[in-house]
Amino acid sequence: MQQDSDNVVIAKDITIFQSGQTILENVNFEIEKGEFVFVIGRTGGGKSSLLKTMYADLPLQVGHMRVAGFNIDKIRRSDVPKLRRKIGIIFQDFQLFTDRTVAENLMFVLKATGWKEKSKMKTRISEVLMQVGLGSMASKMPYQLSGGEQQRIVIARALLNEPVLLIADEPTGNLDPDVSQGIFKLFEEINNSGTAVIMATHDHELVKGQKYRILKCENRELLDSSRESFELSARSFH
């Protein structure tokens, strides 16, 4: 597939399977640099499967997909870590090492992704912690942080290598509405600084009234608010 410098994601005629079952069929969409996109749909509709395909966790067997310059349908195992360095991935459950400080958690990722110079690593850690509003938390253990703060650290970790795309799968799923709102605002700030964001969510309150594009998984189809209008009632979220 052609490289398209304005798109961080190109999906062309893709079909997604789980254990031989078709989950989404004939999916076509593109995400531009710096775009913000929600993925919604009822439970089991295929939101996570779509995101997993994007970060090469679920192999793509039918169709073509390009993410952050990598051909997902042809990606070699050895290239998956390189892809994941270009994208940041955030899940509902904060997966921090519980026996390491915040700074050690972030340092671990920098080392694993090839950073060598200690002073640059320390600077980068300070920068991302500032960016998520937790500049003073470097020496805290995860258990000393609230759920919302832990999720901010996970977001800081995803930002370390300046990704072109953040993929977030229910990032506010375990958080109170107020805290969710704060996390969402943080994603918006990150997006405003130029990083594309794709966020799967069940949170109707979060999505309704927003200006952002929505992809909706429904009956094995991916509906796209930039091409068609569709129902956005609470029912389409559960």
Ligand SMILES: Nc1ncnc2c1ncn2[C@@H]1O[C@H](COP(=O)(O)OP(=O)(O)OP(=O)(O)O)[C@@H](O)[C@H]1O
């Ligand atoms: N590892 C797996 N093995 C087999 N089937 C799976 C696997 N993961 C998901 N599925 C099935 O694929 C379908 C889509 O699941 P997926 O998790 O993508 O949906 P979702 O929209 O993210 O759901 P939820 O909102 O509940 O997280 C479901 O029928 C699910 O049971």
